[in-house]
Amino acid sequence: MIQGYSILRIALLRIAVLAFVMGLPTTTTAVPVEPVWSLVQQQKPALVQTLQQLVNVESGSRDKEGLDRLSALIGQRLTALGARVDYHEPSSDETSRLYDTPDAPGKIVIGRFQGKGSRNIMLMAHMDTVYPHGTLATRPFRIKGSRAYGPGIADDKGGIAAILHAVSILQAMDFREFGTLTVVINGDEEISSPASRALIQRLAAEQDVVLSCEPPLSKQDEITLATSGIGLATLTVKGKASHAGVNPELGRNAIIELAHRILQANDLSDPEQRIKFNWTLMNGGQVRNIIPDKATAWADVRVDRLADLGLIEQRYRERIATQTSLVPDTTVEAGFEQRRPPLEVTDASRVLGRKAQVIYSEIGRALKVDESGAGGGTDAAFAAVSGRPAVVESFGLIGFGFHSSDEEYVDLDSIEPRLYLLVRFIMEASRASKD
Known part of the structure; x- marks a missing residue:
């Protein structure tokens, strides 16, 4: 009996070691990193308020007035966090004239944080939505159960909120191990980013890692390594x-x-x-x-x-x-x-995908890494054009109903785990050695 027990212990130990090496979550290793987890929990109510604030400014891709109001709001929030903020007005020379490009695309908000390390990291989201002006009157921000509803709340105002509060947590910990942390929020993603694609490509070419904070395309806990062209x-x-x-x-x-x-x-x-x-x-x-x-x-x-x-x-x-x-x-x-262009899987992005799974296991959760490139296209692909940075998509909040006749919502229960993932990923990416 003792011999059988020893064999069982050895077998379980081997399984645990293999899971650790492969970066797979195990229930025995779910230990959140502090003070990150505590700060994430404290930030949840404030993040919900940020969602309401962002949703209450209508910002369709052709609503220049609304986009200007929202870009000013986002810039103020980034400035309060210590960023050097620029508002980039796209020139006609850098704007791709597609058949549906508006005459006056929205500004691009750029926030830069200077760190003490060597790794450059960029966070991306977009402020424009697919909804026409006036939608908010019939679909106002509201909370019902574990869901918060509103136009553009998941795609992609949830991503903006996640970025703002991730940076807030890093500031609270005085974490500055990155070289630079650059936040880019554009206002024309829903119409294929004709005015912001050139800037995104230029800025991304200066980075080591780019994280795009769109919501996952499914209701699953996942990040994405490939998107459609x-x-x-x-x-x-x-x-x-x-x-x-x-x-x-x-x-x-x-x-x-x-x-x-x-x-x-x-x-x-x-x-x-x-x-x-x-x-x-x-x-x-x-x-x-x-x-x-x-x-x-x-x-x-x-x-x-x-x-x-x-x-x-x-x-x-x-x-x-x-x-x-x-x-x-x-x-x-x-x-x-x-x-x-499509976002194509690379060896570097696969490494980041495995790292994200290890981070999620710290809170006892499994994370799917999607390489299918099924259907959707995002600005992450423009960020990857230079071939320099490792690019990962879908670091936003989990939600559903975007680009459909259903009411768009964010799953409020996803705020803490997804915010933890983003903060911890920035920390680990900052500490990684340059090749």
């Missing part, structure tokens, strides 16, 4: 208008020709290469009784690899160029925008 294909047909009742035969129906062309380009997705090409929007005609002389369609494109954006653009243009026309005397124009 996004393209936009456009197809415009021009025909000839005529009266639909008097002389329709004199017209050249652009809608009919556009539908014909779309049907001939409806098989461009490639599941094996994880390329998704889907027609999602169509517009044509002005009034009921006129043969339409113009019609346009848009297709959403998703890829896992940067090279595939160029590949699918080439395939699309070749397909349109070789199609046959159904309606005579119509012209066709194909366009393609590469709106976001």
Whole structure:
């Protein structure tokens, strides 16, 4: 019996050692680091108040007035924490003119904290939302049970709140082991960051680690190492208008020709290469009784690899160029925008993913590290373009309902563990040696 007991102890010890080496959480090693955990618990009520403050300023991607108000508020909060704050107004030269780029994009708030170490770390979030001005009147901030509701509360005002309170905790501990800690909050992420992408790339190229504080795409506790690249294909047909009742035969129906062309380009997705090409929007005609002389369609494109954006653009243009026309005397124009590169997994980001799992095990929780790149695209991909920093996405609060008809919310029970993860990750990333 004693021999069997010893064998069992040895086996359990081996399992524990293996779990430690692999960075897997074990129930026997759940020991939160202090004073971080206590400070995180103390910060929760204040973070909820910050969420309310941020949500109560409407900030749609084209609401310049609201974005200016919110950028001023965020800048004031960063200044109070000791940051050197700059408000960057994007110039026309650095703004990518996509089809939906507003004339006056929002400012970019940059807060810089100087440390005593050598590692440079950047934290990212965005202040703009997908909601039109006036949404707050029908969907005000409210708390029900363990959820806080409001427009943009998870995507991505929860990320802004997490950053502000993570920095507050670091300040309370007088933690300055980083070289620089840079906070970047932009106001055009929801429209593919046309005015902020260039600045994000420049700033990220100076960093060792970049953490993007978007919410996890699922309701799970996770961080993300890969996101989708996004393209936009456009197809415009021009025909000839005529009266639909008097002389329709004199017209050249652009809608009919556009539908014909779309049907001939409806098989461009490639599941094996994880390329998704889907027609999602169509517009044509002005009034009921006129043969339409113009019609346009848009297709959403998703890829896992940067090279595939160029590949699918080439395939699309070749397909349109070789199609046959159904309606005579119509012209066709194909366009393609590469709106976001993908964030691709690297060895360096995998190391950070394992480190995050070890940190989460300190509070007895398991953390999923997602490498699937399933569907969504974020600014983390712009941060990774230079190839210098290790980039990880989804350090924001857990929530749901964003980009849908459901009410968007943040899971209040996620505040303490997610804030702990962000603070501890900044600490460990600051202490890591430079290669």
